[in-house]
Amino acid sequence: MVEAPAPHPVDVSDDGAVRTITVQRPDKLNALNGATLQALAEAFGDAAADPAVRVVVLTGAGPKAFVAGADIAEMNTLSAVQGRDFSLLGQALMRRIERMPKPVIARVNGFALGGGLELAMACHLRIAADSAKVGQPEINLGLIPGFGGSQRLLRLCGRTATLELCLLGTPIDAARALALGIVNEVVPAAELDARVQALARQLAQSAPLALRGLLDAVHVGGECSLEAGLEYESAQFGLLFATEDMREGTSAFLQRRPPAFQNR
Numbered sequence: 001m002v003e004a005p006a007p008h009p010v011d012v013s014d015d016g017a018v019r020t021i022t023v024q025r026p027d028k029l030n031a032l033n034g035a036t037l038q039a040l041a042e043a044f045g046d047a048a049a050d051p052a053v054r055v056v057v058l059t060g061a062g063p064k065a066f067v068a069g070a071d072i073a074e075m076n077t078l079s080a081v082q083g084r085d086f087s088l089l090g091q092a093l094m095r096r097i098e099r100m101p102k103p104v105i106a107r108v109n110g111f112a113l114g115g116g117l118e119l120a121m122a123c124h125l126r127i128a129a130d131s132a133k134v135g136q137p138e139i140n141l142g143l144i145p146g147f148g149g150s151q152r153l154l155r156l157c158g159r160t161a162t163l164e165l166c167l168l169g170t171p172i173d174a175a176r177a178l179a180l181g182i183v184n185e186v187v188p189a190a191e192l193d194a195r196v197q198a199l200a201r202q203l204a205q206s207a208p209l210a211l212r213g214l215l216d217a218v219h220v221g222g223e224c225s226l227e228a229g230l231e232y233e234s235a236q237f238g239l240l241f242a243t244e245d246m247r248e249g250t251s252a253f254l255q256r257r258p259p260a261f262q263n264r
Contacts, residue, residue, distance in 0.1 A: 009036040010043050011061070017054040017204040018197075019047050026062030032115045033071035034089060041093045048100055051263065054204045054211075056100065057196055058123055059107035060116075066108045066132070067116030072141065083146075090115060090147035094122035099219065101212040103203045107196045108132045108183065113171060117182075118147035121156060124215065126182070127196050128174040129189035134182060135171030155222065157181045207245040208263040213237075 023030040060066040106123035153162040157180040213236040221229030252259035
């Protein structure tokens with residue numbers, strides 16, 4: 001008997017200029033295996049290259065999990081060299097998301113643990129349901145975060161909270177994640193879709209080149225001195241004066257009408 005091929009681990013759908021990328025492994029709580037990491041990398045590459053896409057929403061299938069972590073069954077079989085390669089594969093995906101030239105919103109609809117929290121932290125905005133749980137429980141497996149968790153947590157919420165979450169491995173609720181700055185906003189689970197859609201629509205109507213310049217400026221500024229960051233910001237600011245969108249935005253303001261940005 002020939003086994004049916006495994007379903008594709010990632011679903012992609014469009015609603016106007018908003019692309020939704022969904023990790024589609026609900027039976028595994030959307031755990032990240034090698035094939036899923038590769039499929040996500042391809043999906044984000046396609047979204048970055050598609051001029052019709054202005055915003056990306058990342059989420060997980062089913063009501064229980066955003067992404068509950070890396071696939072432990074797969075990790076259990078890896079050698080030391082394979083484990084390092086798996087980490088590098090995950091880190092490359094997180095960097096691709098982090099450096100996306102378009103805003104990426106994480107719709108955290110449930111558990112975001114281990115690789116799931118690392119995936120969410122690579123996104124530019126994180127909106128969580130009040131029922132969500134986040135954490136870095138790798139210590140309980142005899143491991144440490146491998147997809148950038150120790151580094152992005154440190155930059156988001158500081159040394160004290162990072163050490164607590166990674167040393168103890170205990171998940172925290174959405175309210176505490178908000179207080180620590182790990183997520184941007186917490187809403188009732190029933191309102192999560194509406195809130196994420198509203199933010200995505202707002203961003204989709206913004207000037208795409210300005211959004212890209214802002215994402216670049218914040219990313220570069222977070223990795224260099226203040227002086228270098230200010231210089232980069234000024235360069236990006238000046239470049240935007242060469243765009244038709246800047247003329248449209250300022251003209252619309254002076255004429256008291258909504259702007260119509262064209263990504264040029």
